[in-house]
Amino acid sequence: MRFLLDAEQRAFADSLDAMLTAADTPSVVRDWSRGDHDGGRALWSRIAKAGVFALAVPEAYEGMGPHPVELAVGFVELGRHAVPGPLVETVAAAALLAELADPLPAGRLLPSLASGEASATLALDGAYALDGDAATTRLALAADGLRLAPGHGPVRASLDPARRLTPLTPGGELLATAPPVAHALVWARLATAAQALGVGLALLDRTVAYVGQRTQFGVPVGSFQAVKHRLADAKIALEFARPLLFGAALTMAPADVAAAKVTACEAAYATARTALQLHGAIGYTAEYDLSLWLAKARALRTAWGTPAQCRAEVLSGGARRW
């Protein structure tokens, strides 16, 4: 038993963090929100080169996976830097394609997802797919099975401007009649949980820095107990979400992943509320970069399973769970 990230896993996180810090993600996010995907695609390619997507793709399809723990490590960093794009969806699509009874679609589509030449989005409930205007592979679960959607409809705005919601065009090639949707959902929830944890950690860091330098009544506002205690609660929530995330990545049991998903997303969202309140009016502006993380924390909360759905999943198993 050693329930800690090892040196290699920590180094992977550090190298991604350094790369993303240098990439000026806020300006990439703002371009992406306007439908200008150039900067985002370049960043996507670097993230793929670092191996993030390959972690979800089996070696048989030119990936390195499946490695859910390392994937979670990577997605925490993607969340921390508010990286835009169908990140979770690409992972979920890879997990889905890798497990189809017929290996042909996987052989055709997975190598380019692993390398970053392609990106994927996925609609499992028939409504909207994330960033269907940017993704090169659009998968839709139709009544008769999994289809490769031929296109997408008009973009609908999200509460997170960097998340562009698109209906997928009906029809297209039928890839499988009984795709393992539950398996894809587990991967989607794990990646979302990790991304949300990263979003929450970034919100906490930025807010701690802000209240340390913002002065009112002649002292930093971070010296006030009312401010400190809100940040302490955010820290507690995030630090208890973290072990659930990595515990879930080790087991990949649906109940464990659902527990991690609801906990990480609620921790990130609570941290977002605290971050907004403690920044005051400046935090309530779109031009201030904090908004990029605030918006994402709200959106991830209901993506790939609402809090209630995740809690129901936790209780759906047998007698003793852990």
Next chain:
Amino acid sequence: MDLTLSPADEAFRAEARTWLAAHVPRTPLPSLETGEGFAAHRAWEAELAADRWSVVSWPEVYGGRGADIVRWLVFEEEYYAAGAPGRVGQNGINLLAPTLFDHGTERQRARILPSMATGEVVWAQAWSEPEAGSDLASLTSRAVRTDGGWLLSGQKAWSSRAAFADRAFGLFRSEPGTPRPHQGLTYLMFDLRAPGVTVRPVGRLDGRPAFAEVFLDEVFVPDEDVIGEPGGGWRVAMSTAGNERGLTLRSPGRFLAAADRLVDLWRGRADPSDTALRDRVADAVIGARAYQLFTYAGASRFLDGGTTGPEASLNKVFWSEYDIALHETALDLLGPDGESADTDWSEGYVFSLAGPIYAGTNEIQRDIIAERLLGLPKGRR
């Protein structure tokens, strides 16, 4: 990164499980917070100790098994899963013993630990005073030098189980007038039945005498009952506080077992359409798992040579608030029966309400998190 126990650890788990299945009382013991219950729990400590299960993490020479932190966690999981009684010796075992291991002398350990392990001597803590709670360093109870020892005078408050315990440990001011309040304090142990000691039991919320006030009037304590250097008691006591807030006071096994019992209650009683209650039950299950995994991560750091620092404050706020939420959910699930004062759930509920207050209030813990983990500037409380 892995959560797999070694075969030897699994064998230890099996051994503990087998012993507990054969020994745990079939019917629950009377409440620990009554004279009758205290005696029954003391007898249970002796039964545990007879087969070296009362202090598994201590060295064998003092009655333990030399178990590392992982085995201790495993034992606690099995202990509470088996429905075994609460531990009447916990204040001594969890607070005083770690202090003796870190700061005591070999003679003190040999003299004090074996009778603690068997429950023959049950220890109470004597930290707080009427005017010194969260601001513990402002305490005024005195230790005055005398031939061969010290004379203790003053008043200690909120001393858990002092109504029934044998001995107590705490801080006393041995050097008045030091520049800073946490200087000049001495860590001492004393007999609750010594001449000059008056113990006045105080009923907690439900009236049971779970704690007491302790009045001291020139109570003689020999030098051998000082832990660490005279005047250096604050540092010694803070290492105890670190243990209390950290890995040792509330083991995850306790909450995993409670969450399991809650799920059983929910499956047996709940209206399936009441999703609000279902969500709270799920949160109890999730919280127990989060606490278990958080603790395993902390244990892993211990195994790699780390220690408990201000991170322990995260742990203390989490479990104390979790414990209340879990018991509130159980009482709500019980419906009108939730009002009964004689159930395990009601006993646990009343006990849980004290959690955010003792062992350093949660407000103090949040200050520690903010200042020492997040690096926020100190300010007036």
